[in-house]
């Protein structure tokens with residue numbers, strides 16, 4: 435943390451409605467103490483050293499991420515959800531050793547820190563969850579993490595006994611919820627209704643109620659085969675079923691919600707359940723287009739997420755913002771649909787609400803100092819008539835040069851300061867070799 439204070443100057447995008455050109459953000463300890471015109475802020479804090487970046491924004495919140503799938507980037511392109519999951523991604527997750535899980539998590543958090551995600555709602559795997567919690571804590575990212583539970587119709591290596599899954603979840607809640615200066619919190623994480631028994635889902639609610647601030651994070655209604663499976667087993671639509679077993683409410687984050695009917699949407703709105711929109715994943719797995727405009731009209735809080743590297747294939751939050759808007763525009767055949775301001779809110783303050791952290795998602799006096807600085811020194815950023823438009827439609831994660839969480843600098847002038855990025859990448863690449871698809875082209879010289 436910056437006990438001595440720091441002044442960050444540049445074009446300050448404090449929130450979707452507030453841009454201060456030639457502005458500054460003063461940070462002391464883990465909090466923002468001033469936001470305003472550069473001259474005024476520097477005058478108030480003359481002893482704080484100044485660092486300048488072209489554009490300063492609130493840290494982005496990844497509302498649904500799988501950091502530990504990072505070794506599987508590109509292993510299962512061109513497949514639909516259930517084949518993608520059961521034939522490729524779950525076997526990979528099942529095979530990861532503790533050391534490989536650590537490497538995968540570090541790679542995921544590194545990519546997020548480099549590209550501007552400062553908070554993630556992270557769906558881990560069944561085993562070795564401690565590795566990801568430790569990696570997140572050591573790298574300094576803010577996160578709501580959870581060990582995945584799968585106690586039915588799951589592949590070998592992932593299928594668990596219900597009681598053991600719930601007991602392991604409770605052990606992790608006690609160990610990590612509120613850890614690393616409360617940057618790391620817990621979300622009880624049943625994978626999805628297809629692979630979890632009623633007992634497991636009801637047990638998830640019981641644990642979340644027992645521990646203050648613990649959330650629930652799961653997938654819901656991403657794919658039509660998935661909802662047909664749940665309906666055949668329970669006689670209910672997927673979100674109705676989750677509601678029946680207690681998995682809706684203001685502490686619940688449901689990823690996707692692509693295929694919902696009128697009653698399910700009413701449930702989401704009435705219960706204050708958060709929805710995370712993952713447009714790249716929904717497009718790449720050909721799952722469908724989530725009815726985001728309708729959700730927003732109903733007052734449902736919609737966050738934005740990249741999902742996992744095997745279905746995206748990046749964790750770049752700026753590219754995701756662009757996809758988020760374009761997909762809704764083409765679905766509505768209306769160019770006014772979800773403009774840049776609305777998308778920016780999903781990626782910041784809405785995500786913070788879903789993650790359950792207060793004073794997060796805006797650059798504001800008294801709020802948590804999660805700040806990202808971007809360079810606009812690229813042709814793609816010339817000219818910038820409207821900085822919100824630039825951030826959503828033209829910026830990329832590669833433009834991010836500065837990343838701060840709780841006042842701690844994780845990346846400065848384009849270099850990650852909390853870890854050896856080269857070492858993380860090379861270790862991950864080595865472990866990932868075993869997952870190279872058999873039909874991948876082999877290296878060789880061209881004739």
Ligand SMILES: [Zn+2]
Nearest residue numbers: 653689741742
């Ligand atoms: Zn997912």
